[in-house]
Amino acid sequence: MHRILAAALHLAVALLARLPWSVLHAMADLLASRALRGDSREARVARRNLELAYPDLLHGERTALQRDVLQTTMRQTVETFRLWTQPHACNLALIEEQIGGPLLDEAIAAGRGVIVVAPHYGNWELLNQWLASRTALAILYAPPESPVADVFLQRVRAAQGDAQRVTQVRAQAAGVRKLVKWLRDGGVAGILPDQQPKQGDGEFAPFFGQPALTMSLLSRLASRTGAAVLVAFCERIGDGRDGPRFALHVERAPEEVSDPDVMRSIAALNRAIEHVARRDPAQYQWTYKRFSLQPDGSNPYWPDCY
Secondary structure (H helix, E strand, O other): OHHHHHHHHHHHHHHHHOOOHHHHHHHHHHHHHHHHHOOOHHHHHHHHHHHHHOOOOOHHHHHHHHHHHHHHHHHHHHHHHHHHHOOHHHHHOOEEEEEOHHHHHHHHHHOOOEEEEOOOEEOHHHHHHHHHHHOOEEEEEOOOOOHHHHHHHHHHOOOHHHHHHEEEEEOOHHHHHHHHHHHHOOOEEEEOOOOOOOOOOEEEEEEOOEEEEEEOHHHHHHHHHOOEEEEEEEEEEEEEOOEEEEEEEEEEOOHHHHOOOHHHHHHHHHHHHHHHHOOOHHHEOOOOOOOOOOOOOOOOOOOOOO
């Protein structure tokens, strides 16, 4: 039954994604406008995050940035529907520039495994497809609560000719062991590093000047396997009649990310993510409750953002 429902969901998303880019973007902008006017949960979370991360902004500047965040978030959502259901070759044509791509090739050729740190910035689903077009790829992910959504993600993230090149690994004990072997065998793994882990699975480190519970898994993987660590992201650089345009960036992560000292490692990891997010704050996922777990037990989102 789950597969049937996931197939129906895929069909609905595919039909929506067939609309012209201009229509999809107009729909996204309308949704963003309504979210702002109605002060939706996403709008409130974005506002609180921007208050925490950019305390020196004037009220008008923060309001304008909140509007840009919501518009970009909605556009990224409808664009992802299209990326999930259209030929990957067409999707990859949206990447107009590639900066640092040879770094990935060099790291793969070294044969000691590669960890690709992929912040929630720009369009990370397009980044996944670009990586899969160049190498076999393992993606670490937290499975959604809905079994239907899980089956749907399995389908759309390993579609078409890349199916044999994408392995989705659950962020659970068995999955982590699989990822360690994958990296030791010289494989490439993609990790979204800026999701808040469960308590006990991370440590607090500064992020935009705020304590943020940060995954320690990436640190352990890097130090245990000796894998190279790169930072990669697909940054929006414009929009046109033929769709959004992106620049693909690959950079070396700070050496401290691989430090056996977990605290040094996660602090360096957060600095690297923050460096990317500050390029264009509107492209970062500020609609996510990144700081809801605090060392003193407080929650800066409660009760306004629930």
